Amino acid sequence: xxxxxxxxxxxxxxxxxxxxxxxxxxxxxxxxxxxxxxxxxxxxxxxxxxxxxxxxxxxxxxxxxxxxxxxxxxxxxxxxxxxxxxxxxxxxxxxxxxxxxxxxxxxxxxxxxxxxxxxxxxxxxxxxxxxxxxxxxxxxxxxxxxxxxxxxxxxxxxxxxxxxxxxxxxxxxxxxxxxxxxxxxxxxxxxxxxxxxxxxxxxxxxxxxxxxxxxxxxxxxxxxxxxxxxxxxxxxxxxxxxxxxxxxxxxxxxxxxxxxxxxxxxxxxxxxxxxxxxxxxxxxxxxxxxxxxxxxxxxxxxxxxxxxxxxxxxxxxxxxxxxxxxxxxxxxxxxxxxxxxxxxxxxxxxxxxxxxxxxxxxxxxxxxxxxxxxxxxxxxxxxxxxxxxxxxxxxxxxxxxxxxxxxxxxxxxxxxxxxxxxxxxxxxxxxxxxxxxxxxxx
Ligand code: PLP
Numbered sequence: 001x002x003x004x005x006x007x008x009x010x011x012x013x014x015x016x017x018x019x020x021x022x023x024x025x026x027x028x029x030x031x032x033x034x035x036x037x038x039x040x041x042x043x044x045x046x047x048x049x050x051x052x053x054x055x056x057x058x059x060x061x062x063x064x065x066x067x068x069x070x071x072x073x074x075x076x077x078x079x080x081x082x083x084x085x086x087x088x089x090x091x092x093x094x095x096x097x098x099x100x101x102x103x104x105x106x107x108x109x110x111x112x113x114x115x116x117x118x119x120x121x122x123x124x125x126x127x128x129x130x131x132x133x134x135x136x137x138x139x140x141x142x143x144x145x146x147x148x149x150x151x152x153x154x155x156x157x158x159x160x161x162x163x164x165x166x167x168x169x170x171x172x173x174x175x176x177x178x179x180x181x182x183x184x185x186x187x188x189x190x191x192x193x194x195x196x197x198x199x200x201x202x203x204x205x206x207x208x209x210x211x212x213x214x215x216x217x218x219x220x221x222x223x224x225x226x227x228x229x230x231x232x233x234x235x236x237x238x239x240x241x242x243x244x245x246x247x248x249x250x251x252x253x254x255x256x257x258x259x260x261x262x263x264x265x266x267x268x269x270x271x272x273x274x275x276x277x278x279x280x281x282x283x284x285x286x287x288x289x290x291x292x293x294x295x296x297x298x299x300x301x302x303x304x305x306x307x308x309x310x311x312x313x314x315x316x317x318x319x320x321x322x323x324x325x326x327x328x329x330x331x332x333x334x335x336x337x338x339x340x341x342x343x344x345x346x347x348x349x350x351x352x353x354x355x356x357x358x359x360x361x362x363x364x365x366x367x368x369x370x371x372x373x374x375x376x377x378x379x380x381x382x383x384x385x386x387x388x389x390x391x392x393x394x395x396x397x398x399x400x401x402x403x404x405x406x407x408x409x410x411x412x413x414x415x416x417x418x419x420x421x422x423x424x425x426x427x428x429x430x431x432x433x434x435x436x437x438x439x440x441x442x
Contacts, residue, residue, distance in 0.1 A: 019046020036397035040414035054316035074311035088261020099242035099268035100134030102279035116294030146405030185225035210243030214362030214410030246270035250331035250358030276310035
């Protein structure tokens, strides 16, 4: 009998005891290829000796010093590193312990920015349906996944939602990508006007939607059109790259591919690669200056922010990504992964779409390829996929509710950046076997 309050007490979990490269080992001696990096976290795989050495070195010097008394060298160096690499004018980094904290800080910073600019009426946030921004109440409030929000609705502050950029389902046959992007930008503009232009503080979006919609990339000009609308109405653009950032898409900042920059950015997961819990909010100089020249103080904070050991681990992870030229590998292996998945599932009637960027890839499952009708949600195909894949020694991150929080299934893959070509082939082989076991072709 366990005394741990596990996240799903109905599911008995094996005990993970070791990690090596892209593989995890459990107490029964079974091995698993970590093809999802847990939840798109383990970008360097497991047991990386250089990250472990950096953590040990830091621990020998200083494990932690509270951020209201001191700064520390790892957080200074990590901030320098991130800012030097971030396109746009993101120039200040606020370190936290995870993704939800980074989103909470982003929302509060946006609010305080407008207060200090003398626009106290700007308190509304717009996000997208089918987005996920975290499980704390503020992050859940702006999130667009109906099922995750539903039980807590009475506790959530009001938020507004517009359509996601979901080309596979929502781009019309007679519409170009540009027209589709324009239609979505018009919808945002309409929503801003509906709420009242002077009342909207920020638009929040995942650059590439992660767990709730399955590695859903925007069409090429989407964020340019969105940025224009935000600028027209003085609305801040907050990008959530908790899952898609830090190299997952083949670029350190996923928005690099979209030719825009946000005003505020949230990152986590791959920042520390699972070696330490860490997240961060990056803010533009413009926003920072308003606060510093106003009250002089961002009214926020957590005990473990800018944790020295967490920052040292994250800095080591990010430096290794550069040293070993892993972003190029992410792009190449990502192309290979999508190409191989399209090949093996070319005639599988239940595989509707293979999509993603870099090593952030998803397979969307359907009942029928031509109608794109989803599978019966009561079958919980996503959960069966996860279980069967584990039996086949493969960690994947499947989820249901892809379309509207209830209907739809997808399987998310986010393998470590260190994957070789042979690793990708092995992942595809195991996934192919799994999909055919759960959804046999007649
Ligand atoms: N934002 C996105 C896009 C996420 O995928 C997640 C976690 O999955 C979060 C925020 C919340 O991060 P955390 O679970 O570290 O609080």
